[in-house]
Amino acid sequence: MENILFLGSVLIFLSILMTKASHKLGIPTLLLFLFLGMIFGSDGLGLHFYSVEQAQFIGIVALSIILFSGGMDTQIKQIKPVLAQGVLLSTFGVVFTTVFTGLFIFCLFQLDIIPITLTLATSFLLAATMSSTDSASVFNLLRSQQMELKANLRPMLELESGSNDPIAYMLTIALIQYIVDPETISGFGVFLRFLVQFIVGIGFGILSGFGMVKLLNTINLKNTMLYPLLLLVLVFITSTATVYFNGNGYLAVYLAGIIFGNSKCKFRREINTFMDGVTWLFQIVMFLVLGLLVNPHEMWQVAVFALVIGIFMMFVSRPLSVFICLFPFKGMSNKAKLFVSWVGLRGAVPIIFATYPMVAGVDYSNQLFNMVFFITLVSLIFQGMTISRSAVYFDLKDENEIIEKSFDVELSEDINSVLKEELVRNDLAGKKLSEIKMKQGMLVMLIKRDMKYLIPNGSTILLEGDKLLIIEETNEKSGKE
Structure with missing residues (x-):
């Protein structure tokens, strides 16, 4: 047990250090976690982990x-x-990607040069495991690179990646059941299961979200740090209870998170800090474990076929699905649609879904897992490392960049005001604060200049690069500003 604790701690320690190198080199952080797991795995330093x-x-x-x-x-x-747009991409987009990719895989594996032959159902199964964009990868990349995009592309991409896992999961489970025991499943049965999963998932998500807000606002705990811990427990209860009643747990927790995040709640600062830390911890652990699970020497045996499939998904099936789903939205440019196609990142979700055929004993499931893992690496390397440059190339990067948070200050949820941070640019540099026209109800509270904090007054002269902490009154009585 001491060895496991020591090795696990070393892996997490190295992963945290690697995040610094990731930002400097422009390499997706999660990709480095996967590589670190592979380095320490059975084909590397010999750490054996085989439990699917x-x-x-x-x-x-x-x-x-x-x-x-x-x-x-x-x-x-x-x-x-x-x-x-987000709902269409997260539902029909997943289905279209599965169909196009599945047909291509089936035709590819009919060639005589390939040692194995996949049935049509198994081809669709392989495609289904990879059909959703990975929420962990998309959230991590867009937020770690502080990327602000034009045309509301960032919220659309995050909405798609956060809500498309349920469809991919249901397709994967239905296809596994059909392959293992085709007599127990029918087209109507699949449709009914999809419907139940969605209705129950949405219902539990909405009820849980409002229930979390109500409970945390009314319960009186003496230790404030128990509030985020209580919330974490409620997340697990929501997920497992939804699955128990045949709903989709992923959809339920995502909806509950949206409702909770857009509602007023006590101890918001402590909760956000705790959840950010826990999210990072489990992202690291998840990608490390998946890296340890794979045997690279087996993965290279299917690397060529996986590369062909990955290229097809990046340049054919994903763009085709995106353009079909977004066809009704005439106001969206082709450049924006191409960028959305390129952000079809694969990550931990496809790899996790690829473990389900292994547990179920599907033929060639080991090969399927290795292909999914290799395709994920290809996606994170080629797509993940070029997202920022792609946004610039397609002229979709917003000039108003996200300002890195400089003030560790938050207001109580009961105060009808919000805090904003603004960066002083050339047009304001050299002016006195009293010369700056501001809306009524706005006040500059603090100025951060280099590493110093200044309490301003009307005669304070602003310099380029100063960061202003501004408080602004709002008439909103509810919701998150």
């Missing part, structure tokens, strides 16, 4: 936390304009 069931369990727990945390950071007022 344990990896699957860790993945389910991690995804529940990641999706809830992602929902908390999703503002309803931002996703409203792109709600229809």
Whole structure:
């Protein structure tokens, strides 16, 4: 037990240090976690981990936390304009990607040069495991790179990645059941199961979200740090209870996160800090475990076929699905649609879904897992490392960049005001604060200049690069500003 604790701590320690190198080199952080797991794995330094069931369990727990945390950071007022686009991509987009990719895989594996032959159902199963964009990868990349995009693309991409896992999961489970025992499943049965999963998932998500807010606002705990711990427990209860009643737990926790994040709640600062830390921890653990699970020497045996499939998904099936789903929205440019196609990142979710065929004993399930893992690596390397440059190339990067948070200050939920941070640019540099025209109800509270904090007055002269902490009155009585 001491060895396990020591090695686990070393892996997490190295992963945290690697995040610093990730930002400097422009390499997706989660990709480095996967590589670190592979380096320490059976083909590397010899750390053996073969339990598919344990990896699957860790993945389910991690995804529940990641999706809830992602929902908390999703503002309803931002996703409203792109709600229809996001829902179409997360539902029909997943189905179209599965169909196009599945047909290509089936035709590819009919060639005589390939040693194995996949049936049509198994081809669709392989495609279904990879059909959703990975929420952990998309959330991590867009937020760690502080990327603000034009045309509301960022909330649309986050909405898609946060809500498309249920469809991919249901397709994967239905296809496994059909392959293992085709007589127990029918087309109507699949449709009915999809319907139940969605209705129950949405119902539990909404009820849980409002229930969490009500409970945390009314319960009186003497230790404030128990509030975020209570919330974490409620996330797990929501996920497991939803599954118990045949609903989709991923959808439920994501919806609950959106409702909770857009509602007023006590001790918001402590909760956000705790959830951010827990989310990072489980992202690291999940990607490390998946890296340990794979045997690279087996993965290279299917690397060529996996590369062909990955290229097809990046340049054919994903763009085709995106353009079909977004066809009704004439106001959206082709450049924006191409960028959305390129952000079809694969990550931990496809790898976790690829463990389900292994547990069920599907033929060639080991090869399927290795192909999914290799395709994920290809996606994170080629797509993950070029997202920022792609946004610049398509002229979709907003000039008003997200300002890195400089003031560790938050207001009580009972105060009808919000805090904003503004960066002083060339047009304001050299002016006195009293010369700056500001809306009524706005006040500059603090100025951060280099590493110093200044208490301003009307005669304070602003310099380029100063960061202003501004308080602004708002008439909103509810919701998250």
